[in-house]
Each structure stands twice: as C-alpha cells, then as structure tokens.
Amino acid sequence: MVASNKAFVSFEHVQKSYDGETLVVKDLNLNLAKGEFLTMLGPSGSGKTTCLMMLAGFETATHGEIRLDGRPINQVPPHKRGIGMVFQNYALFPHMTVGENLSFPLEVRGMGKSEREEKIKRALDMVQMGAFANRRPAQMSGGQQQRIALARALVFDPKLVLMDEPLGALDKQLREHMQFEIKHLHESLGITVVYVTHDQGEALTMSDRVAVFNDGRIQQLAPPAELYERPQNSFVAGFIGENNKLPGVIEELNGDRAVVRLENGEKIDATAVNVKAKGEKTLVSIRPERVEFKPELIPEGSHTIDAEVLEIVYMGDILRTRMKVAGHDEFIVKCRNTIDQMRLEPGQRLRIGWNPLDARALDMI
Amino acid sequence: MSDVASQLTTADGRPLKAALASAQARAKRRAFFLVLPLLLFILITFAIPIGQMLQRSVYNDQFSKSTPALSEWFAANPKGTAPDETAYAALASDLLLMKETRAAGDAGTRINYVVSGTRSMFTKAARGADKLEPPYMETFLDLDKDWNDPRIWNAMRSAASPWTLDFYTIAFDMERDGDGKLTKVDPNQRVYFRLYIKTFFLAGVITAICLLLAFPIAHLLATLPMAKANLLMILVLLPFWTSLLVRTTSWIVLLQGQGVVNDILVALGIIGDDGRLQMIYNQTGTIIAMVHILLPFMVLPLYSVMRVIPESYTRAARSLGATSWTTFRRIYLPQTIPGIGAGVLLVFILAVGYYITPALVGGADGQLFSNMVQFHMTKANWSMAAALATMLLVGVLVLYWLYDRLIGIDKLKLG
Numbered sequence: 001m002v003a004s005n006k007a008f009v010s011f012e013h014v015q016k017s018y019d020g021e022t023l024v025v026k027d028l029n030l031n032l033a034k035g036e037f038l039t040m041l042g043p044s045g046s047g048k049t050t051c052l053m054m055l056a057g058f059e060t061a062t063h064g065e066i067r068l069d070g071r072p073i074n075q076v077p078p079h080k081r082g083i084g085m086v087f088q089n090y091a092l093f094p095h096m097t098v099g100e101n102l103s104f105p106l107e108v109r110g111m112g113k114s115e116r117e118e119k120i121k122r123a124l125d126m127v128q129m130g131a132f133a134n135r136r137p138a139q140m141s142g143g144q145q146q147r148i149a150l151a152r153a154l155v156f157d158p159k160l161v162l163m164d165e166p167l168g169a170l171d172k173q174l175r176e177h178m179q180f181e182i183k184h185l186h187e188s189l190g191i192t193v194v195y196v197t198h199d200q201g202e203a204l205t206m207s208d209r210v211a212v213f214n215d216g217r218i219q220q221l222a223p224p225a226e227l228y229e230r231p232q233n234s235f236v237a238g239f240i241g242e243n244n245k246l247p248g249v250i251e252e253l254n255g256d257r258a259v260v261r262l263e264n265g266e267k268i269d270a271t272a273v274n275v276k277a278k279g280e281k282t283l284v285s286i287r288p289e290r291v292e293f294k295p296e297l298i299p300e301g302s303h304t305i306d307a308e309v310l311e312i313v314y315m316g317d318i319l320r321t322r323m324k325v326a327g328h329d330e331f332i333v334k335c336r337n338t339i340d341q342m343r344l345e346p347g348q349r350l351r352i353g354w355n356p357l358d359a360r361a362l363d364m365i
Numbered sequence: 366m367s368d369v370a371s372q373l374t375t376a377d378g379r380p381l382k383a384a385l386a387s388a389q390a391r392a393k394r395r396a397f398f399l400v401l402p403l404l405l406f407i408l409i410t411f412a413i414p415i416g417q418m419l420q421r422s423v424y425n426d427q428f429s430k431s432t433p434a435l436s437e438w439f440a441a442n443p444k445g446t447a448p449d450e451t452a453y454a455a456l457a458s459d460l461l462l463m464k465e466t467r468a469a470g471d472a473g474t475r476i477n478y479v480v481s482g483t484r485s486m487f488t489k490a491a492r493g494a495d496k497l498e499p500p501y502m503e504t505f506l507d508l509d510k511d512w513n514d515p516r517i518w519n520a521m522r523s524a525a526s527p528w529t530l531d532f533y534t535i536a537f538d539m540e541r542d543g544d545g546k547l548t549k550v551d552p553n554q555r556v557y558f559r560l561y562i563k564t565f566f567l568a569g570v571i572t573a574i575c576l577l578l579a580f581p582i583a584h585l586l587a588t589l590p591m592a593k594a595n596l597l598m599i600l601v602l603l604p605f606w607t608s609l610l611v612r613t614t615s616w617i618v619l620l621q622g623q624g625v626v627n628d629i630l631v632a633l634g635i636i637g638d639d640g641r642l643q644m645i646y647n648q649t650g651t652i653i654a655m656v657h658i659l660l661p662f663m664v665l666p667l668y669s670v671m672r673v674i675p676e677s678y679t680r681a682a683r684s685l686g687a688t689s690w691t692t693f694r695r696i697y698l699p700q701t702i703p704g705i706g707a708g709v710l711l712v713f714i715l716a717v718g719y720y721i722t723p724a725l726v727g728g729a730d731g732q733l734f735s736n737m738v739q740f741h742m743t744k745a746n747w748s749m750a751a752a753l754a755t756m757l758l759v760g761v762l763v764l765y766w767l768y769d770r771l772i773g774i775d776k777l778k779l780g
Contacts, residue, residue: 058680078683091681095699104695105685156686 646728670704
C-alpha cells in the first residue's frame with residue numbers, strides 16, 4: 001500500500017490476544033501522518049490502551065505489523081524506539097528530583113552535562129515549571145506533576161509522543177486548561193501525538209483525528225466535527241455526545257434519503273447511512289440540539305411528528321426539554337436560552353421535526 | 366479588650382484552652398486505659414528482665430556476702446598493698462564464716478572465674494577453717510603456696526565489692542596481671558571476643574545470602590497474578606508453619622555425610638565415595654540452615670515494598686531509553702531500599718542472637734555467641750551470661766543507630 005509507506009506510524013492487520021482464546025484487538029489498520037494528533041477513544045476494555053502499549057513496545061502484537069517511520073518495530077525493544085510517553089499516574093520517579101527525572105533520558109543517551117542542563121531548562125520552561133527543578137514529585141500538585149511528566153516525555157526530542165489518559169486524575173478545570181496546553185505544545189513542536197482517553201470531550205477538543213474503539217475494532221476514524229455530525233454507526237452515535245434514538249423500519253429508500261416508519265406508525269425523514277434495503281430495521285439518531293419545534297424552521301415537505309412535553313430542566317445556557325415521542329419518553333430537545341425563545345410548559349403538545357440531514361438511519365444494536 | 370483577644374474563651378466565659386483540655390481528657394484517659402495492659406505486659410516481660418540482666422552483668426555478691434572482714438581490710442588498705450598478717454587474719458575469719466554458712470564453694474567459684482583453678486583452694490581452706498591458727502600467713506602458705514599470688518588478692522579485692530566489671534573484662538578476652546594491669550589473655554584462650562566478631566560476620570554472610578535469594582522471589586511474588594502469587598506465598602511461608610526442630614533436623618538428614626545430597630553427588634559421580642562433603646556440624650551447616658529459616662523475614666518486607674511499586678515506573682524508564690539493567694539499577698532498586706533495609710535489619714538482628722540452629726547443626730566451629738550465653742547459663746554463671754548477652758544487645762543497638770544514621774528508621778517498611 002502506498003499510503004502505509006508514507007505513513008509515519010502504521011498498524012497493519014494487527015491482532016492481540018492475551019489468553020489465546022479471545023482477541024483484545026481485532027485486525028487493526030491505522031495510518032498516522034507526521035505531525036498528526038490522533039486520539040484513541042473508547043470505553044474501558046475496548047483495546048485502545050493495548051494498541052498504545054503495542055506501539056510503545058510493552059506488549060507484542062500477536063499478529064500483524066507495526067511500523068514507525070517506515071521501519072517495522074515489532075522486534076525493537078521499548079528503549080530503542082525513541083518514543084516519549086506520558087502515563088496516567090505520571091510515573092515520575094519518586095526518589096529523584098524534577099531535574100533528575102528530566103536528566104534521566106538524557107543520561108542514558110550519554111549526553112554531556114552542559115547539554116543536558118540546557119535541554120532540561122528548555123523543557124521545564126516549555127511547561128512553565130522552570131523554578132521547580134529541585135523539587136521532588138511528592139512535593140507537587142497533580143497538575144504540576146502532569147507538566148513535569150510532559151516535559152520529561154519531550155526533553156529528549158522524540159518524534160512521537162504517546163499519552164495514556166494523562167489528564168484522568170486532574171479536576172475538571174485543570175484538565176481543560178491542560179488540554180489547551182498539550183494542544184499548543186503539539187502545534188509548536190510539530191510532534192506526532194497518539195493520545196488515549198475515554199473522555200469524548202477531550203478527544204473532540206484536542207485531536208486532528210479521532211479513532212473510536214469498541215470491541216477491539218476501530219468503529220470510526222474521522223476528524224472531530226465529522227465524528228460528531230456524521231457518526232457512521234449506532235455505537236459512535238451513542239458514544240459521542242448525546243443522541244436521541246428512535247427505532248423503526250425503512251419504509252422508502254431513495255439514494256441516501258429514507259423515510260422511516262416508527263413503531264407507532266408515524267413516519268419521519270432520515271439520511272440513510274448504513275441501511276441497505278426497504279423493510280430493514282434501523283435506529284434513527286438525532287442530536288437534541290437539531291430538533292426543531294417552530295414550524296418556520298422545519299424544512300418544507302418534511303415529516304413532523306407528535307410530541308408531548310414531560311419535563312423542562314433549566315441549565316442556564318440551555319433549556320433541556322424531555323418529551324414523549326412515538327411512545328418513547330426519553331426524547332431530549334435542547335433549546336438555547338435566549339430572550340425570544342418559545343417557553344414550553346409540561347403537558348403541552350406540539351409537532352416537532354428536523355432537517356433530514358440531521359437524522360441518521362443507522363444499524364440496529 | 367486586648368485581654369479578650371489574647372485569651373479566647375468559650376461562650377460561657379471559660380478559657381478556651383481549659384475547655385479544650387477537659388473536653389479531651391476523657392478520650393485521652395480512655396486511650397491510656399486501652400494501652401495499659403500492653404504497657405504492663407511490656408514492662409513485666411521485657412523492660413524489667415532486661416534491666417535485671419544489665420544489673421546482673423555488673424553485680425555479683427557470691428563472694429562479697431561472706432567476706433565482711435576482708436572487705437574491711439581492702440577498704441583500709443589501698444590498691445597495691447601487699448597482703449600482710451592482718452589481711453590473712455581477715456581471710457581466716459571470713460573462711461570460718463563461709464564454713465558456717467556453707468558458702469565457700471560459691472565464693473571460690475566467683476574468684477575462679479577470674480583466676481582459674483582457685484575454687485578448690487577456698488573449699489579446702491574453709492573445710493579446716495576452725496583449725497587455722499596464727500601466724501596466719503604461714504598457715505595459709507603451708508596449705509597452698511599460691512595463697513600469696515597477687516592475682517588472687519587482686520581478684521578478691523575486686524570481688525569483695527558486689528559491683529564489678531570483671532565479667533566484661535573476661536568477655537573482652539582480657540585479664541588483670543599481678544600488678545592489676547589489663548592485659549590480653551593467651552591467644553589460645555581468647556574465645557569470647559573472637560566469637561563475638563565471628564558471630565557478627567556470620568550474621569552478615571547469612572543476611573547477604575538471604576538478600577540475594579529473597580530479592581528475585583519477592584519480585585516474582587509482586588509481579589505474578591494474584592492466584593499464583595498466593596500459592597507461591599504459601600510456599601514461602603510454609604517453613605513458618607513447621608516446627609523449627611523439624612526443619613533443622615531435616616537439614617541434618619539432607620546434608621550429613623551419608624545424607625541425601627552427598628548420596629546424589631556420589632551417584633552422579635561428581636565426588637568419590639571417600640570424598641563426601643562435610644556440610645553439617647560445621648559453619649557451612651549453620652549458614653545453610655539459618656538462611657533457610659530466616660529467608661521469609663527477608664522476603665516479606667521486600668514483597669510488601671515491591672508490591673506497591675507500579676509497573677509504570679519501569680515502563681516509563683524503558684520508554685525514556687533505559688536498558689533493562691539501567692532501569693533496574695537506577696529506578697527499581699532505589700525504590701526497594703526501604704524493604705531491603707527492613708529485611709536486612711530484621712534478618713541480621715535475628716541471626717546475631719540465634720541459638721537453636723547453631724546448637725543443633727553447628728558442630729564445633731559453627732557455634733554463635735548465643736551458644737556461649739547458654740553455656741554459662743547452664744553453669745549457673747548468671748553474671749557472665751548477662752555480660753555476654755549485654756554485649757550482643759549493645760552490638761545490635763550500635764548497628765541500629767548506624768542504620769538510622771545511614772538510611773533512616775523512618776524509611777523502614779516491615780509490611
């Protein structure tokens with residue numbers, strides 16, 4: 001394959017099994033371009049961390065080939081791969097100061113003292129931790145330790161940096177702040193990053209592309225916007241963001257336009273994504289913020305359906321409205337909280353609809 | 366108002382400090398009563414016996430209790446005064462007292478510790494004490510010409526007071542010559558101090574072997590999956606559940622001249638039938654059996670430390686470019702220091718004071734210092750046993766102090 005020859009990192013038909021009975025990773029094919037920020041996103045046990053560990057060299061692939069910069073690395077031990085890694089619990093050596101932690105990768109490379117000091121200073125300044133060289137890891141907060149771990153993974157100028165849920169232990173505010181810092185570092189240094197997380201928000205804000213893992217396979221590999229707006233299957237639709245799901249049967253299929261008959265007989269418009277024939281069962285997914293109930297906003301000729309307002313939760317920026325639609329009472333509609341917004345009341349009945357592009361007819365799960 | 370600011374009060378006007386103290390008094394009292402039984406137990410079974418041992422090593426009234434006249438003479442005449450007629454008269458009157466109280470054997474034994482071969486002089490003289498007549502000096506010299514030996518008189522002067530350092534003098538392989546100066550005893554009689562040094566050396570060897578053997582086992586235990594680790598842990602702890610005597614005896618079965626190990630070596634043709642190895646009833650036997658018995662004390666603290674070292678440290682080191690050896694030396698090993706320290710200290714202290722195994726399998730050259738303590742206890746020489754035991758205690762305390770200075774007791778991690 002031409003693409004994989006050009007790719008900086010490539011997985012080709014990689015499989016991994018720990019017990020010889022079940023596959024944790026099933027036939028993984030993935031190519032990364034140089035300088036790309038790729039996030040592996042998925043629930044725990046989906047195989048994402050195993051993929052990262054295979055790339056780092058701590059696990060061996062049962063089958064298939066992993067290449068780094070065109071070179072197969074299956075047989076290369078971890079310390080010869082030259083890959084920087086940031087661990088979930090930081091893994092800063094507790095018996096060394098921050099300076100010694102950063103010095104370690106340079107010492108094992110036989111670098112001279114003055115060169116080491118210069119690089120350590122540069123790396124610490126990069127994460128705004130220049131004054132902390134003599135501290136011990138235990139004397140620092142989680143956020144500070146995270147920065148040091150980042151500096152240590154970057155101090156020896158690796159071309160590829162792996163991050164295994166690096167922000168998992170931080171509180172929400174700090175986590176969001178660090179997301180931007182990591183993103184900026186990635187952009188300014190031009191490094192390639194493989195980032196593992198189970199936090200979809202993190203994946204969407206930071207990545208160039210996101211690989212959604214489930215059950216040992218990549219379910220969808222796409223840039224964040226596409227992933228959010230055009231999920232390819234029901235798992236991705238359910239895993240990324242909030243989605244309303246309406247089960248039904250394909251009534252009409254015309255190219256990628258479909259009309260779906262819901263369980264109570266009502267018909268809705270949808271875009272056919274992975275349905276192939278009339279009569280097939282499908283799950284239609286619609287984002288809560290794309291549901292409209294003002295008649296002027298519903299495209300002409302679209303089907304509308306009956307809804308009953310059950311509950312309105314005031315959330316400040318939005319009004320989260322729970323409705324009963326086609327027999328399902330967990331249908332969510334999000335309305336922006338603006339002055340001219342129409343105020344709904346519980347018990348109120350209305351017709352709702354949407355742009356057919358926003359309703360995606362996906363596989364049944 | 367500044368008074369109010371400097372002394373805070375409760376809402377009803379009591380000083381805050383007093384209120385706090387009385388509020389906590391009950392809880393403190395209750396906590397004290399909870400630990401009281403243990404406190405008493407330690408006091409009765411540990412602190413008092415050790416105090417008694419220390420006292421016995423410097424206090425012995427075997428001689429002084431029956432020598433009021435001699436004590437008086439020694440008090441009146443300074444050290445170095447040659448015994449004159451009055452001294453021999455005091456000796457005669459004390460011997461008469463010994464005859465009446467049947468204490469001559471005891472008193473003679475006390476002098477015999479310092480100058481050997483003198484016990485019989487006292488028992489013999491006391492037997493005929495009622496027939497001793499002036500001039501006493503000649504009478505005594507007629508009985509035994511050694512009675513004017515200055516070493517005996519020095520020993521009696523020292524023993525006339527119950528407080529003495531004689532036993533420590535003996536324990537350091539020293540003696541007092543005729544002028545009362547400390548000199549080393551003949552090289553072939555230097556038993557105690559040489560054995561003391563050897564005991565610490567052997568304990569060091571045993572500790573080192575234990576560390577070398579326990580480190581990989583503990584690491585394996587810490588990294589294996591739980592089910593397998595538990596099984597291995599049972600194997601490590603199994604020796605704890607077996608009688609010490611049984612374990613030691615089984616080593617005899619294995620290691621003796623006609624034992625299992627020698628038989629196998631002969632059968633394999635590695636050694637000839639006439640070249641069977643002597644592995645028991647000597648130093649080798651002591652080392653092998655003690656390493657086996659003390660190994661769990663090294664494994665457990667190491668395991669408890671290794672178990673909590675996350676794998677991510679070694680992974681991080683490897684990803685940063687370190688070889689597995691560098692990772693071990695610079696990342697893993699330093700983090701196990703608290704466990705190594707605890708294990709080494711534990712095994713060393715136990716080994717230094719070990720008695721039963723060297724007694725059973727040590728033979729002549731595999732005996733340790735404790736065996737000497739036991740020897741003097743069976744001979745009812747409590748003061749000597751106490752002095753030797755105190756030496757062990759001091760040796761261990763010095764090492765403990767050194768450990769604290771070098772590594773720090775706060776870094777100790779026993780489990």
